Amino acid sequence: MDQRTGLPVVGIIGAGQLARMMHQAAIPLGQSPRILADSADDGAALVAHDVVIGDYRDLADLRRFAVGCDVVTFDHEHVPSEHIRALAADGTTVLPSADALRFAQDKAAMRERLGGLGLPGPAWARLESGAGGLAGVEALAAQHGWPVVLKAISGGYDGKGVWVVATPAEALTVIEDAAAAGIALMAEEAVAIVRELAAVVARSPFGQGAAWPVVETVQVEGICVEVLAPAPGLAPEAADEAQKIALRIAVELDVVGVLAVELFETADGTLLINELAMRPHNSGHWTIEGARTSQFEQHLRAVLDYPLGSPEMAAPVVVMANVLGGPTDVYPAGIDERIHHCMARWPDVKIHLYGKGFRPGRKVGHVTALGDDLEIVRARAKAAADYLSLGGPDVH
């Protein structure tokens, strides 16, 4: 407990934009989170008071960080499972637990577990390491056709660690490169999808669950560029099914905090689980202004075992669009000028910048627009995000 405020202390491992936005959400709750940052220049380290610099792969650093934290949670899922277990064995409350987080860290374990629960997903297979893995890809292709999706079982994000291969030769190249890099692979059926959806929910240790409306996520080259809330034209039964899937996963896997379930929607309306994240997620950024309780506040409430907040929407339509870095040669002088123009042009669109350098293609911020008409709201969000994305078009 923080003796100054009488409130428990939340430790956040990782200091990227998710920790930065969690910190922002923590302030009204009276909280002063402790944040473990790789560097003093990390986005969350620039704005938080209680920052510990350390390596999340180093148990000694994690232990030093955890002293005085009433609960420790995460900005990412890259902390080694054995370290999380060691912290828990020390008596530190870590949420989500290593047992739950495993299914966000290991895609094969996730497929096995969710398959065992009868939850829907694409056909898949673990692959042997090296050239022997090709047989598994060919067997999957024999049943479901080419192309096939190859995935790193752990460590991938934003399209990294995912390869779509159209022939055995292409598959072999990926398999051999992965073996050389020590990356274990799995193969998945390439589902013919209409679009991607996300069901974001939260669950507290007490067992309370809360679900935001199901959203549509728009990916370009594996990176989420837009989120439309609620998912346009989604049948109420499908939305209900998606929320039930996410809440069931949260219960069965004993997830505490925010759980984002990425889903594929096929032409016949079937929903298939794509990936899980057990933390605030890009598909939930819209909730900061767009819902009564943001995913960042909800994650904190959940790990603190506070009652969860209302996930009700704050407007009929909410659209989030990501701001991506452009050519570095226009950074940093360009961004302040672009903020001026963006604010002048769209006074109601909310800007979120993450305190990160504008490397090409990197997520450096997002914008959120709210309103009644999807077409108008979406156009405004996209235009504002493009405008802020250095190297993007400068006239709208």
Add this chain to the structure above:
Amino acid sequence: MDQRTGLPVVGIIGAGQLARMMHQAAIPLGQSPRILADSADDGAALVAHDVVIGDYRDLADLRRFAVGCDVVTFDHEHVPSEHIRALAADGTTVLPSADALRFAQDKAAMRERLGGLGLPGPAWARLESGAGGLAGVEALAAQHGWPVVLKAISGGYDGKGVWVVATPAEALTVIEDAAAAGIALMAEEAVAIVRELAAVVARSPFGQGAAWPVVETVQVEGICVEVLAPAPGLAPEAADEAQKIALRIAVELDVVGVLAVELFETADGTLLINELAMRPHNSGHWTIEGARTSQFEQHLRAVLDYPLGSPEMAAPVVVMANVLGGPTDVYPAGIDERIHHCMARWPDVKIHLYGKGFRPGRKVGHVTALGDDLEIVRARAKAAADYLSLGGPDVH
């Protein structure tokens, strides 16, 4: 400019709840504000990265603080005018300027200036120091009757520095106590009011203005306990007049940032100016969730000379209620338990805690409720605030 983010640096003098909420609003703008705190335990110091400990009455501390700030602004109006002028003479951009801020620091100067502009206010008079001041009080009473309001010309807040006196004897006691304490006094007609209103606006150096809907403020013993947005039943012409008064003051006094104009409404609908604040104000806390742009974001946009954001409301009715400290003997153990119950009972009511100790009667937080029906929304906000106010009723 902050070389890490490419963005200008805002310095905030003072680290109370206003600085804390400004810091919260600064995070999505990509900002890392620098905050001058009296103590490392100040509310904003607990949650910000770039905190300088120093005395706002000490020019050397202010100069040390201002190094590297692109603009310096305030959490309160207690910085000596001569120090603000010295910083400006050093080349530091300080907003609002000493010339503008004077009218929020010196109530007599404010009355003179606004009277000169033909803006409406109660009858008033400067008082001579000591027993000689009584003549001024009696002259005002002869024209406007008893009681008379005596005010410290500078330094008062939350009802402190204001005395309502019903007789010459009572007046003399206040006058003599003030003289002994070296406090200069003024006298004002005690206006027969129906209620108090506030018109909160913002203005940028570029000259852009923005006005939130006029609100009703409910005071108990001089402390704001509730704010109703928009002011219930206020005639559109009166709301328009209040906004015009506030925007005109902002222009005439060259205010940059948020300006809150507290107003009296009399039985015949007349509006009279009560007080000014040139910073985010308790009457604007509802804007955090209740308006598209909060007063804290708007203040930052204004002092950065960014275009102002939309002040549009996010719901038809928004009510803020302050959380006040109760008996200290139930702090700090009690607050965490109360948060649990408050969240469970009112999952959509937003809690804001300021990281302050719960001293009796002290503003330690606020809650905000949104909805369509004033009666329901107000009851929920009041109940939640009472519940969190330690020592308040514990059953609703």
